[in-house]
Amino acid sequence: MADTNGKLRYVPTTCPYCGVGCGLNLVVNEGKLVGVEPLKRSPINEGKLCPKGATCWEFVHSPDRLTKPLIKKNGEFVEASWDEAYDLIASKFKETSEKYGPKSLGFQVSCRTPNEECYIMQKLARVAFKTNNIDNCARICHGPSVAGLSLSFGSGAATNPFEDVLNADVIFMIGANTIEAHPLAGRRLVQAKKAGKKIIVCDPRYTPTARLADEWVRYNPSTNIALINSIMYWIIQENLHDKEFIEKRTTGFEDLKKTVENYADVESITGVPTERVKEIARIYAGAKNAVIIYCLGITELSTGTDNVRSLGNLSMLTGNVGRPGTGVNPLRGQNNVQGACDMGAYPNVFSGYQKCEDDTIRKRMEELWGVTGLASEYGVTLTEQITQCGDPIKAMYIFALNPVVSYPDSNHVMRSLEKLDFLVVQDIFMTETAKYADVILPGASFAEKDGTFTSGERRINRVRKAVEPPGEAKADWEIFVDLAHKLGLQGFDFNSAEDIWDDMRRVTPSMAGASYARMEKPESVHWPCPTEEHPGTPILHREKFSSADGLGHFFGIEHRPPAEVADAEYPFTLMTGRLLFHYHTRTQTGRAELLHHEVPNGYVQINNEDAARLKIQNGEMIKLTSRRGEVETTARVTDEVAPGVLMMAMHFADAAANMLTNTALDPLSKMPELKHSAVKVEKITGVQ
Ligand SMILES: Nc1nc2c(c(=O)[nH]1)N[C@H]1C(S)=C(S)[C@@H](COP(=O)(O)OP(=O)(O)OC[C@H]3O[C@@H](n4cnc5c(=O)[nH]c(N)nc54)[C@H](O)[C@@H]3O)O[C@H]1N2
Ligand SMILES: Nc1nc2c(c(=O)[nH]1)N[C@H]1C(S)=C(S)[C@@H](COP(=O)(O)OP(=O)(O)OC[C@H]3O[C@@H](n4cnc5c(=O)[nH]c(N)nc54)[C@H](O)[C@@H]3O)O[C@H]1N2
Ligand code: SF4
Ligand SMILES: [Mo]
Numbered sequence: 001m002a003d004t005n006g007k008l009r010y011v012p013t014t015c016p017y018c019g020v021g022c023g024l025n026l027v028v029n030e031g032k033l034v035g036v037e038p039l040k041r042s043p044i045n046e047g048k049l050c051p052k053g054a055t056c057w058e059f060v061h062s063p064d065r066l067t068k069p070l071i072k073k074n075g076e077f078v079e080a081s082w083d084e085a086y087d088l089i090a091s092k093f094k095e096t097s098e099k100y101g102p103k104s105l106g107f108q109v110s111c112r113t114p115n116e117e118c119y120i121m122q123k124l125a126r127v128a129f130k131t132n133n134i135d136n137c138a139r140i141c142h143g144p145s146v147a148g149l150s151l152s153f154g155s156g157a158a159t160n161p162f163e164d165v166l167n168a169d170v171i172f173m174i175g176a177n178t179i180e181a182h183p184l185a186g187r188r189l190v191q192a193k194k195a196g197k198k199i200i201v202c203d204p205r206y207t208p209t210a211r212l213a214d215e216w217v218r219y220n221p222s223t224n225i226a227l228i229n230s231i232m233y234w235i236i237q238e239n240l241h242d243k244e245f246i247e248k249r250t251t252g253f254e255d256l257k258k259t260v261e262n263y264a265d266v267e268s269i270t271g272v273p274t275e276r277v278k279e280i281a282r283i284y285a286g287a288k289n290a291v292i293i294y295c296l297g298i299t300e301l302s303t304g305t306d307n308v309r310s311l312g313n314l315s316m317l318t319g320n321v322g323r324p325g326t327g328v329n330p331l332r333g334q335n336n337v338q339g340a341c342d343m344g345a346y347p348n349v350f351s352g353y354q355k356c357e358d359d360t361i362r363k364r365m366e367e368l369w370g371v372t373g374l375a376s377e378y379g380v381t382l383t384e385q386i387t388q389c390g391d392p393i394k395a396m397y398i399f400a401l402n403p404v405v406s407y408p409d410s411n412h413v414m415r416s417l418e419k420l421d422f423l424v425v426q427d428i429f430m431t432e433t434a435k436y437a438d439v440i441l442p443g444a445s446f447a448e449k450d451g452t453f454t455s456g457e458r459r460i461n462r463v464r465k466a467v468e469p470p471g472e473a474k475a476d477w478e479i480f481v482d483l484a485h486k487l488g489l490q491g492f493d494f495n496s497a498e499d500i501w502d503d504m505r506r507v508t509p510s511m512a513g514a515s516y517a518r519m520e521k522p523e524s525v526h527w528p529c530p531t532e533e534h535p536g537t538p539i540l541h542r543e544k545f546s547s548a549d550g551l552g553h554f555f556g557i558e559h560r561p562p563a564e565v566a567d568a569e570y571p572f573t574l575m576t577g578r579l580l581f582h583y584h585t586r587t588q589t590g591r592a593e594l595l596h597h598e599v600p601n602g603y604v605q606i607n608n609e610d611a612a613r614l615k616i617q618n619g620e621m622i623k624l625t626s627r628r629g630e631v632e633t634t635a636r637v638t639d640e641v642a643p644g645v646l647m648m649a650m651h652f653a654d655a656a657a658n659m660l661t662n663t664a665l666d667p668l669s670k671m672p673e674l675k676h677s678a679v680k681v682e683k684i685t686g687v688q
């Protein structure tokens with residue numbers, strides 16, 4: 001890794017934060033990162049980066065990095081050799097599975113790490129332990145998108161690429177604060193606005209994205225279905241629906257029509273006057289091409305899958321699928337959340353969404369992997385694994401996730417992890433979760449290994465090694481290869497990330513043609529890409545839908561209230577979300593100086609009227625309490641949230657939003673209700 005003659009070296013790679021997948025060069029001097037440079041040739045970010053991307057090299061050389069395996073002995077972590085750590089993990093997992101069977105193990109896979117690492121972890125779990133208790137953090141992010149879009153369209157992925165908003169006449173955004181959460185997709189919105197496209201933003205909060213909108217629709221949290229049903233009612237009522245599209249390409253319209261008949265006036269549920277709903281219906285349905293973009297304000301609710309299906313309904317009702325400038329696009333969150341799902345880090349599918357319960361598929365996988373007895377039944381999901389800690393789950397492997405801060409109801413997560421007999425955490429930093437581990441393994445960061453991330457538009461982007469990992473830290477894929485060998489498994493003789501990728505291609509028809517060679521160009525390739533000659537598929541469902549019958553499916557969906565409704569005791573609705581300058585649990589952005597200084601501490605947004613009533617000043621410390629926990633944080637008094645609504649970022653471990661949140665689940669996707677819980681607010685007297 002020596003850099004010659006003091007010359008800087010530029011290593012093209014992909015941003016490790018959000019699912020936009022911006023291209024950048026890591027700048028290396030004498031074996032160390034000294035900066036980044038946006039990739040001008042990238043069709044995604046065209047030479048621009050957001051503040052997180054621009055500082056993404058800083059955490060890599062942090063002195064806090066994990067550099068050696070650690071084993072807990074008498075309650076203290078002690079440095080250990082890799083062999084010692086591997087022996088302990090292999091023997092504990094083997095022992096547990098022999099004694100209690102495959103249901104006693106839980107595997108939690110990251111969306112932050114390359115495809116190759118997600119693939120090899122699920123392969124190891126399935127091959128070594130015949131378990132499907134494998135899941136990734138899409139479960140608490142876009143699980144409802146995978147479930148809902150699969151039901152509506154036959155494929156759980158975004159239908160169109162980001163830059164395609166420039167081909168739309170109307171952009172309908174709902175539950176997405178793209179300017180802060182996906183800034184370089186947000187840049188496309190700014191460009192679209194300049195080009196005269198109309199932007200509708202539906203969000204209970206006046207966000208930086210809402211500021212960009214031509215039409216901002218404020219409505220009550222968790223009333224998405226009622227609002228969308230009402231928009232559809234007025235589209236049908238005013239005869240603006242696309243009868244030809246409905247007739248030729250869809251099924252279930254009568255069911256939808258009947259359901260929405262009761263939604264002419266939803267003001268009492270949503271707070272939106274009927275005339276306003278009509279206006280929005282006319283704008284959306286009046287467009288030649290209209291695209292829907294949504295994010296967690298749609299998915300992270302106990303109605304998540306139904307919310308997504310409602311958006312599927314809206315797009316098909318107006319024939320807005322399968323062309324440039326149309327479609328339904330979840331903005332996938334993490335750098336590799338699309339990929340973790342694609343790689344089969346999921347409790348019911350192998351890579352490429354091949355169903356484990358299908359005997360033909362399972363037999364084929366067994367042949368290709370050279371094993372027998374792969375599990376067929378649906379495994380246990382991410383947060384349900386936490387609930388099952390102790391019984392029946394005894395041993396768990398958490399790879400690059402920080403559940404104590406990021407999963408709902410932190411107290412429940414901590415109590416659950418304590419019930420395990422054995423916990424492995426593989427991370428790059430000592431996290432709040434790693435403290436509960438019996439063994440901590442030090443992984444290499446994105447800058448220290450090769451691989452690929454798949455962005456939210458199904459584009460597979462290369463990740464390239466620029467520097468060596470610190471101390472004895474290893475590329476995460478190498479750790480899984482070593483462990484597979486310790487467990488005596490066949491079929492894990494991989495010497496590089498590309499070897500693993502090629503093993504994945506061999507067993508995954510929809511990605512068989514996506515070779516590393518094809519990813520050399522910055523535009524790379526979008527899956528489905530079944531052969532080396534296939535050009536890739538930026539837009540889905542052009543001629544027909546991906547469903548078995550080739551049709552799009554309408555569903556009549558009724559409004560349901562959230563699992564926990566504000567009441568006299570807990571009178572506020574708490575929403576949670578993101579800030580531009582921080583990423584999740586801040587293990588990385590908290591170690592970038594600029595980002596940390598921009599927003600060093602958490603806060604909660606509270607409406608002026610509520611603050612005045614409770615005599616709370618801007619900047620004052622207040623206490624929030626839910627049925628599950630409490631936090632003390634700073635009040636930010638604003639009119640960006642409506643009376644009765646609070647908004648808190650999820651990033652800050654010392655006043656974690658998830659101390660308050662609810663574990664209630666969406667029945668179809670098992671998504672917890674992270675975006676909505678009932679809390680009370682108290683002034684902390686005497687503290688300023
Ligand atoms: N800066 C930054 N960027 C990120 C991340 C990060 O941590 N930091 N994380 C990445 C990840 S993994 C993800 S999944 C994405 C998330 O990206 P987004 O989903 O865009 O971000 P959030 O702030 O979580 O939530 C979006 C909006 O949902 C609204 N909302 C809450 N409840 C409701 C509701 O009932 N209805 C509607 N319509 N809206 C509601 C909130 O007001 C909020 O503005 O961001 C990605 N990008
Ligand atoms: N209340 C509330 N809670 C939420 C959300 C919300 O909107 N509201 N959003 C949810 C969503 S959408 C998501 S995606 C989750 C995110 O939840 P998490 O994924 O748990 O959050 P991160 O902080 O991104 O954790 C990733 C961990 O991986 C480590 N890491 C990063 N790169 C590597 C690597 O290459 N190798 C290894 N070994 N480790 C690495 C980091 O240090 C960090 O500890 O949070 C969810 N939680
Ligand atoms: S928009 Fe997302 S991918 Fe692009 S630089 Fe920012 S965090 Fe990275
Ligand atoms: Mo996410």
